[in-house]
Amino acid sequence: MEELETDILVLGSGGAGLMAALYALDTNPKLNVTLATKGLFGKSGCTRMVQGGYNVVLSPNDSTERHFQDTMLGGHWLNNHILARTLVEDAPVVVHEMWEKAGVRFARDKDGNLHQKGLAGQTFDRTVHHGDLTGIEIVSRLSEQVRARGTRILEECRAVDLLVEDGEVFGAVLLPARTGEFIAVRAKITVLATGGSAPIFSVSSASLEKCGDGYALAYRAGATLMDMEMSQFHPTGLVAPGSRFNGSVIAEELRAAGGHLYNSENERFMGKYNPRFEKATRDEVSRGCYFEIAAGRGTPNGGVWLDVSHLGAKAVEELFPGMLERCFLIGRDLRKEPIEVCPTSHFEMGGVRIDRDCHSDLPGLLVAGEDSGGVHGANRLGGNGVADSTVYGRRAGLRAANTALERRMKKVDPSRSISAALSPWERTGGEQPQALHAEFRDVMWTKVGVVRDATAMSEAIDALQALQQRIDHVSVTGSRAYNLTWQSALDVRNAVTVGQMVAQCALIRQESRGAHYRSDFSSEDPSWTKNLTVRLESGQMRFGEQEVVREPAAAR
Amino acid sequence: MAHARIDRFEAGRRWTQDYELELPPQSTVLDLLFEIQQRLDQTLSFRYSCRNWMCGSCGMLVNGREQLACRTRLADLDAPAVQIAPLRNLPVVKDLIVDLAPFFEKWNAVGVAFPDQSQKPIANPQKTQQTIDAHSDCITCGLCYSACDVLSHASDFLGPAALNRAYTLQLDARDVAHQKRGATIAADGGVFRCHSMGQCTNVCPKGLDPLAAIAALKRGA
Ligand SMILES: Cc1cc2nc3c(=O)[nH]c(=O)nc-3n(C[C@H](O)[C@H](O)[C@H](O)COP(=O)(O)OP(=O)(O)OC[C@H]3O[C@@H](n4cnc5c(N)ncnc54)[C@H](O)[C@@H]3O)c2cc1C
Ligand code: SF4
Ligand code: FES
Numbered sequence: 001m002e003e004l005e006t007d008i009l010v011l012g013s014g015g016a017g018l019m020a021a022l023y024a025l026d027t028n029p030k031l032n033v034t035l036a037t038k039g040l041f042g043k044s045g046c047t048r049m050v051q052g053g054y055n056v057v058l059s060p061n062d063s064t065e066r067h068f069q070d071t072m073l074g075g076h077w078l079n080n081h082i083l084a085r086t087l088v089e090d091a092p093v094v095v096h097e098m099w100e101k102a103g104v105r106f107a108r109d110k111d112g113n114l115h116q117k118g119l120a121g122q123t124f125d126r127t128v129h130h131g132d133l134t135g136i137e138i139v140s141r142l143s144e145q146v147r148a149r150g151t152r153i154l155e156e157c158r159a160v161d162l163l164v165e166d167g168e169v170f171g172a173v174l175l176p177a178r179t180g181e182f183i184a185v186r187a188k189i190t191v192l193a194t195g196g197s198a199p200i201f202s203v204s205s206a207s208l209e210k211c212g213d214g215y216a217l218a219y220r221a222g223a224t225l226m227d228m229e230m231s232q233f234h235p236t237g238l239v240a241p242g243s244r245f246n247g248s249v250i251a252e253e254l255r256a257a258g259g260h261l262y263n264s265e266n267e268r269f270m271g272k273y274n275p276r277f278e279k280a281t282r283d284e285v286s287r288g289c290y291f292e293i294a295a296g297r298g299t300p301n302g303g304v305w306l307d308v309s310h311l312g313a314k315a316v317e318e319l320f321p322g323m324l325e326r327c328f329l330i331g332r333d334l335r336k337e338p339i340e341v342c343p344t345s346h347f348e349m350g351g352v353r354i355d356r357d358c359h360s361d362l363p364g365l366l367v368a369g370e371d372s373g374g375v376h377g378a379n380r381l382g383g384n385g386v387a388d389s390t391v392y393g394r395r396a397g398l399r400a401a402n403t404a405l406e407r408r409m410k411k412v413d414p415s416r417s418i419s420a421a422l423s424p425w426e427r428t429g430g431e432q433p434q435a436l437h438a439e440f441r442d443v444m445w446t447k448v449g450v451v452r453d454a455t456a457m458s459e460a461i462d463a464l465q466a467l468q469q470r471i472d473h474v475s476v477t478g479s480r481a482y483n484l485t486w487q488s489a490l491d492v493r494n495a496v497t498v499g500q501m502v503a504q505c506a507l508i509r510q511e512s513r514g515a516h517y518r519s520d521f522s523s524e525d526p527s528w529t530k531n532l533t534v535r536l537e538s539g540q541m542r543f544g545e546q547e548v549v550r551e552p553a554a555a556r
Numbered sequence: 557m558a559h560a561r562i563d564r565f566e567a568g569r570r571w572t573q574d575y576e577l578e579l580p581p582q583s584t585v586l587d588l589l590f591e592i593q594q595r596l597d598q599t600l601s602f603r604y605s606c607r608n609w610m611c612g613s614c615g616m617l618v619n620g621r622e623q624l625a626c627r628t629r630l631a632d633l634d635a636p637a638v639q640i641a642p643l644r645n646l647p648v649v650k651d652l653i654v655d656l657a658p659f660f661e662k663w664n665a666v667g668v669a670f671p672d673q674s675q676k677p678i679a680n681p682q683k684t685q686q687t688i689d690a691h692s693d694c695i696t697c698g699l700c701y702s703a704c705d706v707l708s709h710a711s712d713f714l715g716p717a718a719l720n721r722a723y724t725l726q727l728d729a730r731d732v733a734h735q736k737r738g739a740t741i742a743a744d745g746g747v748f749r750c751h752s753m754g755q756c757t758n759v760c761p762k763g764l765d766p767l768a769a770i771a772a773l774k775r776g777a
Contacts, residue, residue, distance in 0.1 A: 040603070040656070043611040043696070103670045103730055105685075105692070112679050133693050136610060140696070144668040147660065178649060207605045242580035243587050244607045244626065326608070329629060330582050434594045479566065482601035482650045484593055 001418075002183045006034040006152065007404045009171055009187035011159045011214070013037035014045035015389030016193035016369025016396070018142040019094075022102075023397025024404075025149045031401060034152040034185060036174050038194070039209045041155040042143030045195050046206050046370070047389055050135030051251055051322070052119055053127040054106075054390075055383035056091040059116065062124040064088040071384060074121045074281070075349075075377020076514045077529055078227065080549040083375045086356045087384065090391040095128060098390070102141040106130055119382035120252060121281050127383040132251060132322045138386065157183070158213065160490065161417035162190060162221040162365065169221060169364035170410040173417045177487060180480025182421075184414045188407040189364055189400045192218060192352065193393060196370035197498045198231075201345035201449060202441035203247040205237055211491040212498035214371035218352045219497060223360045224535045226373040226546070227350035228498075229505035232380055232515045233450050235285035237344025239303040240330045247344040251323055252382055254308050255279060257315075261289065262305040262338065263297035269304075283379055283515045286343040290450040293342065303342035308334060343450050347385060349376040349515065350505075353533065358396040364407060366400055368392040374531075374549070378514025423472070424489045430475030433489035440467050440496055448503045453520040457507045464500050471496060500541060505532045508543060558630055560588060562600070563641035565648045573597070585618055585625040585640065589652075602652040609761055612697030616652050617641040622699035622759040643702035645711070659698050662714045666722035666740060669733035680729050688724045691769050693762050700756035700766055712745040716756035716766035719747060723769035726776070747773045 008031060010021045021035045037044060057067050067088040072079055095114075098104040106128040107115040118125035130137040147153065157176040162169050163184065171187040197212025198204045215225060236254070237247040255261075255278040263269045273288040274280035280288070289304045298304060308316055313335040316324060320334065327334045351373035358366040369389035376384060424433070447460035471493050476486045509532060511525035512518050533544040560575045575592050583591075586604055593600045605611040607626045614625040619639050630638060646654040680688065700716040707713050714722075722741055725731050741747055747770050756766040 039605045040611075040613055043613050044605045049606050049608060049610050100730070101670055103668065103725075103728065105688070108679070108682075108685070110682075112682070133610075136693060136695060140694070141668075144663075145670075147664055148668050207611070208607055209605055240582055243582050243584060244590060244604075245582070245584065245587075248608050329584070329627065331631075432594070476598070478599040481566070482653060483598075484601060485598045 002181065004034065004183060004185045005409060006185060006187050007031045008033045008189050008191065008400045009185050010035040010191045010193060011037070011172060012045065012193035012195060012369070013041050013143065014193065014195050014369060015047035015138060015142070015386050016371070016393035017191070018042070018139065018146055019390050019393030020191045020193055020368060020397040020400065021146045021151050022142060022149070023394045024401040025151065027398055027401035031404060032152070034154065034187070035146065036154040036157045036159060036185070038158040038213070039156065039207070041153050042139055044207060044209055046210070047386055048135045048139045049207060050138070050386045051132040051249065052253070052382050053117065053129030053134045054095065054386050055119070055122065055126050055381065056095045056128055056387065057088060057126055058092060058095070058114060058128070059124070059126070062126055066124060067126065070122050071381060072377070074379050074381040076379060076524065077377065078513065078531060078548060079377030080374035081551045082356055082549055083354070085551060087375055087388060087391055090395070091387045094390050094394055098138065098141070102145045104138055104141045120256070120279065121381045122383070135386065138390070158490070159194065159217060160421050161414070162217050163412035163414060164221045164362070165410060165412045167222055167362055169362050170412050173414040175421065177482050180483060180486070182414070182418050186409050186411060188404045188409055189366060191396045191400055192365060192367045192371050193369045193396070194371055196348040197495070198345040198347060200441065200444050200495050200499050200502065201231070202438070202445040203237055203342065204345040205234055205247050205249045206346070208244065211495040213494050215351060215501070216494035216497040218360065218365070218367065218371070219501070219534070219536055221362060221365065222536055223362050223365065224353045224533050225351060225501065226353045226531045226533045227377070228501040228534055229509050229516050229532060230349035230378050230514060231345060231502060232282065232347040232349060233286040233343040234346035235282055235289055235343050236306055236341040238326065238330065239299070239301045239340035239342050241301050245329065248326060249344065249346070250306060250326070250339065250341055251320065254306065254320060254323065255285070257308070257319055258311055259306055259308040260310070261285070262307060263292045264299055265297055281379070282382070283517070286450050287517055289341070289343055294451070299340045301340055303340035305338035306341045307338035309336055309338065347380055349373065349378065349380055356395070357399045358392055359399070366396040368396040378516060421490060424474050424476045424486060427473065427475040428477070430473045431470055433474045433476065433485055433492055436467065436470060436474060437488055437492040437495065440464070440492060440499060443467070444499050444502070448499070448506055450517065452506050452516070452518050454507060457503055460503045461500070461507065464496055464503060467496050501534050504541065504543060505534060508532055558583070558588060559637040560592065561637055561639045562651070564651050565642070566650050579630065581631060583630050585623070585628045585630065585638065586614055588630060588638065589625060601650045610695060612695035615643050615697040615699050615702070617643065617702070622703045624697060624699070624761050627761060643698055645702050645704065645707040646698065654698070656698060658711070659696070659701050659715070659717065662718040663696070663721060665714065666718050666725065667733050667737050668725065670730055680727070684727050688727050691720055691724050691764060694720060694764060695762055697761060699759045699761060703755040703759045705753055705755065706749050706751055710749060713749045714745050716770065719773060720764060720766035720769040723773050726773070741773055
């Protein structure tokens with residue numbers, strides 16, 4: 001088995017991973033930085049898919065206090081106040097630095113100032129963007145910079161487990177897809193930036209390699225996670241039955257620009273649920289759609305209709321060229337006809353508990369971006385996600401650079417992780433991992449999805465328990481190199497762990513708040529203004545509660 | 557019933573394999589590959605990530621033409637069988653997966669260089685910025701690299717994508733490596749190798765025009 005040593009090991013090449021690598025190197029160019037990523041470098045993950053844009057306070061008429069209030073209100077006051085404050089205060093610096101340091105181009109208005117638009121839940125138009133390809137621009141430019149600095153890049157190389165001894169992290173076991181031969185990487189500091197777990201639900205907008213690896217790795221290493229019940233659904237995922245295209249996001253801007261939602265009875269139904277109709281927040285619109293579908297007023301393929309044709313063909317062409325093209329692929333013409341949409345799993349607010357410098361509970365492990373929890377509370381505002389990953393990615397990079405040399409290196413035996421990962425090869429005729437994975441995602445979607453209740457979630461928890469056992473019986477064949485089935489066997493193991501955290505926490509939280517909606521406890525309960533935590537203790541998943549972290553009175 | 561012929565490659569062995577399967581009408585080439593891999597043949601390998609033509613991971617030859625698998629509907633192919641092969645001009649690693657390293661080495665060779673001038677923001681004149689924008693949003697899918705005839709016999713040619721990127725950087729007032737890059741562009745593997753066949757522009761899934769970028773560089777280089 002190959003072994004490597006590095007000062008800093010960054011896992012993931014989305015906004016968080018790239019910023020961490022870049023800022024670590026720029027803070028101390030002598031450091032040895034290794035970045036490993038499951039997909040291709042700079043081509044994988046969700047930051048790449050960001051369309052809407054990036055929330056940042058730039059105008060003198062706006063203020064970070066206002067951005068903070070919007071973020072807290074969006075998160076139903078479950079956010080860690082210090083993390084939310086740091087997000088809004090660092091974002092202007094980061095946007096400026098991205099422009100100067102990496103050449104990221106954001107759209108400008110005719111006076112040459114950065115153009116800012118509004119997204120739902122904001123009291124000021126503060127979203128900077130690059131048309132509807134903001135993520136491609138950010139990730140492409142940041143990747144160029146990381147590559148140009150000579151970082152050691154291990155692409156298509158997933159982290160299988162963190163290397164832990166006595167509660168400290170000393171690197172990770174990696175599995176390069178190309179060879180199928182493990183690498184043990186010893187690192188003084190490991191930065192976890194592998195993104196979220198949206199595809200634990202069968203309908204999802206995220207990139208296809210995602211499955212919650214980071215949460216599962218951190219959990220197995222003994223870190224504390226929080227808010228895992230807070231799964232966000234985007235209300236308008238494209239319905240494309242049987243296709244991998246299913247669940248792709250149809251941008252929020254279609255509703256913002258005046259798009260209407262209809263049920264199968266041709267009724268513009270959102271008015272029943274919210275006086276703001278289609279302009280209500282993501283969670284509200286998602287539930288509206290869900291209730292219509294559940295009541296049997298859905299489209300033939302189990303969605304609702306989204307119509308923008310009344311805006312006129314010319315406006316649709318000008319405003320939504322990308323979405324027009326996206327709909328053509330499923331044979332629909334957005335200019336002339338409604339399209340079928342349904343809620344799609346989009347983002348996980350929960351994650352590893354961190355402080356404002358990205359420290360987890362485990363020395364040696366920093367966590368940034370969607371892998372971490374606390375920034376967004378019970379609901380994330382559109383535009384705050386990529387701000388989170390770049391702001392905290394940068395913080396993780398700075399922190400890692402400043403502390404890496406103080407930490408020691410340690411050789412931890414990777415053999416347990418490796419034999420667990422190899423176990424599907426020891427059997428023949430076992431279950432097919434991909435089929436199991438699909439079954440798992442259906443359980444999550446139908447029983448722990450947009451609308452939850454105790455009965456369905458208890459069923460889900462039993463089903464997940466059974467799936468957990470079946471994972472021990474999957475088998476794979478062929479060669480180890482680029483073996484998609486084997487990769488899926490490793491995915492489903494992590495995904496079920498994450499599914500269990502989500503389902504259990506959702507069952508414990510007996511109220512509705514933000515993205516978490518319980519039909520059996522349908523209102524928000526002030527006594528639940530606290531976070532649920534989860535960690536591995538003596539081989540068991542243990543749940544706890546904690547007070548929401550507030551700012552010290554003196555600081556404000 | 558869909559009929560697929562797929563070029564296979566593993567450990568030095570090359571062969572073609574046929575598959576037949578039922579698929580829903582909206583299926584894309586990416587769906588076809590997933591279905592084959594999950595239902596018929598676990599050993600088949602291919603790449604993907606976003607399934608929304610944003611990441612550029614799924615480039616391949618479909619019926620002889622460079623395409624993104626996630627963006628290509630079987631129904632639009634208008635052929636009795638779909639033939640799938642890896643991109644050209646790049647080493648094949650396994651089945652439909654190619655090694656993009658040469659592509660990115662060249663991308664790197666045209667050098668990105670932004671000074672850290674946090675105190676002094678510079679903006680490009682609007683007209684320049686419009687030209688830059690028109691040549692931006694490359695998803696580094698490598699389709700143009702595969703379609704380039706020059707690259708098939710002169711592997712040191714920088715190729716359309718890197719030169720297109722070079723053009724945007726040469727125009728950008730914020731960048732500080734114009735002179736050095738100018739030399740790279742004019743050197744042996746640079747713009748003057750290009751025969752202006754325009755295949756790059758024909759296949760680009762983002763509607764970019766690397767041919768025009770190369771022409772502009774030739775005039776200014
Ligand atoms: C379709 C879509 C649109 C969105 N639009 C917006 C928007 O407009 N504005 C906004 O603010 N937010 C948006 N978001 C949310 C935003 O994308 C995320 O908040 C943010 O990008 C997460 O960044 P990240 O760096 O944490 O993770 P990602 O960008 O997802 O990157 C994760 C990286 O980790 C790698 N990885 C995964 N597992 C492993 C492993 N085991 N080992 C090693 N590497 C691994 C992946 O391959 C990838 O490179 C959108 C999300 C989606 C899905
Ligand atoms: S220029 Fe077009 S075809 Fe070439 S790599 Fe970029 S997006 Fe792909
Ligand atoms: S999967 Fe990303 S471009 Fe096709």
